Amino acid sequence: MDLPIKQRIAQNIKGLYVIVDVQFAKGKDIVELTQSVLKGGAQVIQLRDKLHDKGDVLPVARRIRDLCEQHGAIFIINDHADLAVACDAHGLHLGQHDLPIKEARAILRPHQIIGKSNAFLDEALDSEGQGADYLAIGTIFPTNTKENARPAGLQTLEHVKPMVSVPIVAIGGINKHNVTQVMQAGADSVCVISAVIGDPNPEEAARRLIDAMGGSPLTKSS
Numbered sequence: 001m002d003l004p005i006k007q008r009i010a011q012n013i014k015g016l017y018v019i020v021d022v023q024f025a026k027g028k029d030i031v032e033l034t035q036s037v038l039k040g041g042a043q044v045i046q047l048r049d050k051l052h053d054k055g056d057v058l059p060v061a062r063r064i065r066d067l068c069e070q071h072g073a074i075f076i077i078n079d080h081a082d083l084a085v086a087c088d089a090h091g092l093h094l095g096q097h098d099l100p101i102k103e104a105r106a107i108l109r110p111h112q113i114i115g116k117s118n119a120f121l122d123e124a125l126d127s128e129g130q131g132a133d134y135l136a137i138g139t140i141f142p143t144n145t146k147e148n149a150r151p152a153g154l155q156t157l158e159h160v161k162p163m164v165s166v167p168i169v170a171i172g173g174i175n176k177h178n179v180t181q182v183m184q185a186g187a188d189s190v191c192v193i194s195a196v197i198g199d200p201n202p203e204e205a206a207r208r209l210i211d212a213m214g215g216s217p218l219t220k221s222s
Contacts, residue, residue: 004111005110005111006110006111006112006113006133007133009074009090009091009111009113009133010113010133010134010166010167011167012043012044012074013044013074013113013115013133013134013167013169013188013189014043014167014188014189015041015042015043015044015189015190015210015213016040016041016042016043016044016189016190016192016196016206016209016210016213017042017043017044017045017046017169017171017189017190017191017192018037018042018044018045018046018191018192018193018196018197018206019046019048019078019191019192019193019197020033020034020037020045020046020047020048020064020197021048021049021193021197022048022049022050022051022052023048023049023050023051024193024194024197024198025197026198028197030047030049030060030064031060031063031064031067033197033202034047034064034067034068035067036201036202036203036206037196037197037202037203037206038067038068038071038073039071039203039206040196040202040203040204040205040206040207040210041206041207041210042073042196042206043073043074043189044073044074044075044076044169044189044191045064045067045068045073045074045075045076046075046076046077046078046093046191047060047061047064047075047076047077047078047089048078048079049078050079054080054082054083054086057083058083058086058087061077061083061086061087061089062087062088065087065088065089065090068090074090074091075089075090075091076089076090076091076092076093076113076115077089077091077092077093078092078093079092079093079094079095079098080092081099081104081107081108082107084108084112085107085108085109085112088109089112090112090113091112091113091114091115091133092104092108092112092113092114092115093114093115093116093117093136094114094115094116094117095116095117096116096117096118096119096123100130101114101116101127101130101131101132102130102131105131113133113134114131114132114133115132115133115134115135115136115169116130116132116134116135116136117136117138117171118135118136118137118152118160119137119138119139119150119151119152119156120152120156121156121159121160121163124137124160124163124164125163125164128164128165128166132166133166133167134166134167134168134169134188134189135160135164135166135167135168135169136168136169136170136171136191137152137156137157137160137168137169137170137171137187138152138170138171138172138191139151139152139171139172139173140152140153140154140157140170140171140172140173140174140182141172141173141174141178142172142173143172143173143194144194149172152172154181154182154185157170157182157185157186157187158185158186160186161185161186162186167188167189168186168187168188168189169187169188169189169190169191170182170185170187170189170190170191171190171191171192174190174191174192174195175192175195175209176195176208176209176211176212177212179209179212179213180212180213180214183213183214190209190213192209195209196209
């Protein structure tokens with residue numbers, strides 16, 4: 001029996017997940033940056049823009065969504081459920097202090113997925129219980145790309161993995177030198193910001209990170 005669209009999307013949260021964060025793009029064109037990252041093999045793109053009004057972000061989000069469609073990648077909007085609906089993103093990512101999952105779900109379209117950030121096992125279990133379609137666990141290593149980041153470490157990742165049934169995305173301070181440890185700890189996907197978009201050549205940076213994860217981008221489920 002065919003799986004519902006939302007479940008099929010969630011199952012494809014794997015491989016390299018890149019947050020395209022306007023604040024850390026250092027003046028690079030966000031759409032061109034996304035295109036480079038997708039060419040490098042990223043399978044999930046999250047747009048995070050805390051600098052501009054949503055009306056100004058919307059046309060950019062739509063262009064990025066189209067690029068993700070062309071590359072067979074998943075497009076996630078950070079924080080804003082209304083923006084995710086307006087640009088028809090594949091999903092929404094929420095932090096611990098954003099809208100609760102239930103309220104966000106009431107705004108989203110039925111096929112759109114929700115990811116939730118977690119630093120501890122009890123948070124992850126609670127997020128899954130509330131209906132999160134994937135869980136972000138972090139920070140795994142120290143990072144400068146998020147203020148007030150809470151340390152989770154590899155141990156939390158190892159504890160969460162056997163306790164949940166949804167995909168796990170590891171985030172925080174991950175790069176080509178430590179990504180093998182993250183995969184071995186149970187991550188289905190590895191999320192980065194500076195390791196890719198902060199590189200002078202984001203396409204090659206994405207490719208190198210995927211190589212360090214174990215080779216070519218993971219094949220998507222049909």
